[in-house]
Amino acid sequence: IEPGGRARRAPEGQRPSQRQFPVERQRLVGQRRGIGVNDPGKRAQQAGLLEIVLHDIRAYATDRHKSTDDYPFGGGAGMVMKPEVIYRALADVLGVLDRVEAEPEALIPLPADRPPVLLMGPAGETFTQRMAEELARHERLVLICGHYEGIDERVRECCVDREISI
Numbered sequence: 741i742e743p744g745g746r747a748r749r750a751p752e753g754q755r756p757s758q759r760q761f762p763v764e765r766q767r768l769v770g771q772r773r774g775i776g777v778n779d780p781g782k783r784a785q786q787a788g789l790l791e792i793v794l795h796d797i798r799a800y801a802t803d804r805h806k807s808t809d810d811y812p813f814g815g816g817a818g819m820v821m822k823p824e825v826i827y828r829a830l831a832d833v834l835g836v837l838d839r840v841e842a843e844p845e846a847l848i849p850l851p852a853d854r855p856p857v858l859l860m861g862p863a864g865e866t867f868t869q870r871m872a873e874e875l876a877r878h879e880r881l882v883l884i885c886g887h888y889e890g891i892d893e894r895v896r897e898c899c900v901d902r903e904i905s906i
Contacts, residue, residue, distance in 0.1 A: 797821070800828040809887070818889035826884060826895050830857065833882055847898065855880040856901045861890060864903030871904070
């Protein structure tokens, strides 16, 4: 991934299995700071086939306590990740944060040519080899990994292309 979150293109003529595959993952501080020793992802990174960029969601919070959680919109038990924090993080990863900050009250549409935004969660489609092959066709993926009771439903409605369960 180049500065600004843009993916480098694979050299012409290379198959997906021969190029580095960038994945962006958004997380909270205090969670795992990378890929574990026994993870297949670590082996893929070491082989130069995968690049994972972690983004600290808390850096996109605007209040003085850097809060990333709130009560669910419409009520309910537990806490969910705030939609505005996730939206700002996505806007930065996709290169439109300056437009979002210029109009903080507006919901700026995310670019149409953006990489797929995937939400990791237990309610999603079961991850299969066929899905892995389908996703590998993209040059870049953005993964949102929920926390607490998940994410605010408004994020699913505006920004998520697909929910996946591993």
